[in-house]
Amino acid sequence: MIIKGKVWKYGDDINTDVIYPGRYTYQLLSPEEMASHSMEDLDKEFVKKVGKGDIIAAGKNFGMGSSREQAAKCLKYSGITAIIAKSFSRIYFRNAINAGLLAITLPEHVGKIEEGDIIEINLEERKIKTPKGEFEIPQFPKEVIEILNDGGLIEHTKKIIRDGG
Amino acid sequence: MGKTFAEKIFSKKVGHDVSKNDIVTIIPDYVMSHDNSAAISKIFGELEVDKLYDPNMLIIILDHTVPASQVKYAVNHKIIRNFVKKYGIMHFYDLNSMGGICHQVLPEQGYALPGKIIVGSDSHTTTYGAFGAFSAGIGRSEAAVIWATGKIWLKVPESLKIIVKGKLKQGVSAKDIVLHIIGKIGADGALYQSVEFSGETIENMTIASRMVFTNMVAEMGAKNGYIAPDEKTFEFLKGRAVSNYEVIYPDEDAEYVDVLEFNVSDLDPQIAAPHTVDNVKPISEFEGKLFNQGLIGSCTNGRLEDLKEAAEILKGKKISENVRLLVFPASKEVYIQALEAGYLKIFMESGALVLNPGCGPCLGAHEGVLADGEVALSTTNRNFKGRMGSPDSEIYLASPATVAASAIEGKFTNVRKYVE
Numbered sequence A: 001m002i003i004k005g006k007v008w009k010y011g012d013d014i015n016t017d018v019i020y021p022g023r024y025t026y027q028l029l030s031p032e033e034m035a036s037h038s039m040e041d042l043d044k045e046f047v048k049k050v051g052k053g054d055i056i057a058a059g060k061n062f063g064m065g066s067s068r069e070q071a072a073k074c075l076k077y078s079g080i081t082a083i084i085a086k087s088f089s090r091i092y093f094r095n096a097i098n099a100g101l102l103a104i105t106l107p108e109h110v111g112k113i114e115e116g117d118i119i120e121i122n123l124e125e126r127k128i129k130t131p132k133g134e135f136e137i138p139q140f141p142k143e144v145i146e147i148l149n150d151g152g153l154i155e156h157t158k159k160i161i162r163d164g165g
Numbered sequence B: 001m002g003k004t005f006a007e008k009i010f011s012k013k014v015g016h017d018v019s020k021n022d023i024v025t026i027i028p029d030y031v032m033s034h035d036n037s038a039a040i041s042k043i044f045g046e047l048e049v050d051k052l053y054d055p056n057m058l059i060i061i062l063d064h065t066v067p068a069s070q071v072k073y074a075v076n077h078k079i080i081r082n083f084v085k086k087y088g089i090m091h092f093y094d095l096n097s098m099g100g101i102c103h104q105v106l107p108e109q110g111y112a113l114p115g116k117i118i119v120g121s122d123s124h125t126t127t128y129g130a131f132g133a134f135s136a137g138i139g140r141s142e143a144a145v146i147w148a149t150g151k152i153w154l155k156v157p158e159s160l161k162i163i164v165k166g167k168l169k170q171g172v173s174a175k176d177i178v179l180h181i182i183g184k185i186g187a188d189g190a191l192y193q194s195v196e197f198s199g200e201t202i203e204n205m206t207i208a209s210r211m212v213f214t215n216m217v218a219e220m221g222a223k224n225g226y227i228a229p230d231e232k233t234f235e236f237l238k239g240r241a242v243s244n245y246e247v248i249y250p251d252e253d254a255e256y257v258d259v260l261e262f263n264v265s266d267l268d269p270q271i272a273a274p275h276t277v278d279n280v281k282p283i284s285e286f287e288g289k290l291f292n293q294g295l296i297g298s299c300t301n302g303r304l305e306d307l308k309e310a311a312e313i314l315k316g317k318k319i320s321e322n323v324r325l326l327v328f329p330a331s332k333e334v335y336i337q338a339l340e341a342g343y344l345k346i347f348m349e350s351g352a353l354v355l356n357p358g359c360g361p362c363l364g365a366h367e368g369v370l371a372d373g374e375v376a377l378s379t380t381n382r383n384f385k386g387r388m389g390s391p392d393s394e395i396y397l398a399s400p401a402t403v404a405a406s407a408i409e410g411k412f413t414n415v416r417k418y419v420e
């Protein structure tokens, strides 16, 4: 999997209420509608400026708070393909992977990635190429790789069920 | 080398020795979901299986937007009721049963038991650790996959030990301690970790107070919380437990990422200021601050002892005409007990408004939302921007006693002057 995209930068402790506000959580919305509320309480411009294939770089504890899966899905539907952070809240990390959205923990180097950088993520080689150099992606557990390769938890599970697992 | 609680419970579950950071695939004892069961059922549909792995594994509770305040919530609830009927789900708590907030109902109805592994599509599923269970929040897709296959993969977490010592001053309670701890270690202070609480202060606490700790470990980023079951736990579970259970204690020589000790003898009432739960300072820094709405309730502080604490302060008094005070008991059981004890009457006579059991205003999706520029003082567990309504409102978190005393004065108040 190779992803190349433009970076949008956010700070520490970005919580799920600002990524996808609670007022939409118990409505069954379409992917387009979900995308339209992405980052609504944090960055009103986000939906306008984000393009397909873009990447978010953020500080520590990205996605803290609620277990709401829409906070991962809305970003995916808005075009984001990967989030690189100093650290992730654990449920958010799972939700992102399960949605087929790449979540990379890069504590040492994420600070060197700037807003507007065009960066390339190569999952097979476990490398991120940025204007400030090449960084190594930590090893994912094999369960995570399988889910990502199948395009998310649902597709992955369907495959297992089909194979009679 | 001994094992932590998390290492022990997963070793037992998989039938061989596992240690921190190992990945295990397990079949949990229960999978809990609430109003989001409608969304989960939709994902379940995508999996194209014709039956549930085990209908008795599911616990479904309607609590987040009850009773429905909008047509779309009503539709949501209808989808869930139909699903429950279609698949013969026994553990279902609708408005006509002994329901309430999911994290209160699971313990009350005897599902939250020592040694059980419970996952739930809600971040405060951690609460059941107060009974010696391993319980953690998961996403909706994961819940749907468990409904279909029974299985989930989990990483055995590293463990953090937090020891609490000292005797609390009058008017200071579990909420103040846990806010203080979160303020010290930060919103990611226990990221991915299993937090084991111990020490004399915790041992001397009621079950309800212990639940405040395991509920709020979610605000430290933890995967789960744990408090060793004791006589009080077994007493609480008597007549409630739906099955047998096996108590699991960590080994004395278990290995922790860190051991933190807090002495709380001098602790004053604490406040978490907007917009993060780790922005914690003592009440003295906020005294006199005006606010619009007080909230007493939620899965953090909506239990009988919380209502008692608040009612004792409000008894015979009126709240300030400049504030409104909403009280929402955590469950029907709590509601009935508070009714019988006369607390609900005290609230109503003081000028507060008692709402139905459920999540109420906690997540801004239902009732009691805030307008632009308004300030709330709340016993709930999150103060994120916009959580209770307008993104331009502010939420401060505190104990039930602090909210009650502040509501009388119409401004942030140190409850100590009411209890000394």
Ligand code: SF4
Pocket: B064, B101, B102, B103, B122, B124, B298, B299, B300, B358, B359, B362, B363, B380, B381
């Ligand atoms: S009371 Fe609040 S925190 Fe607790 S489950 Fe309900 S919405 Fe979540």
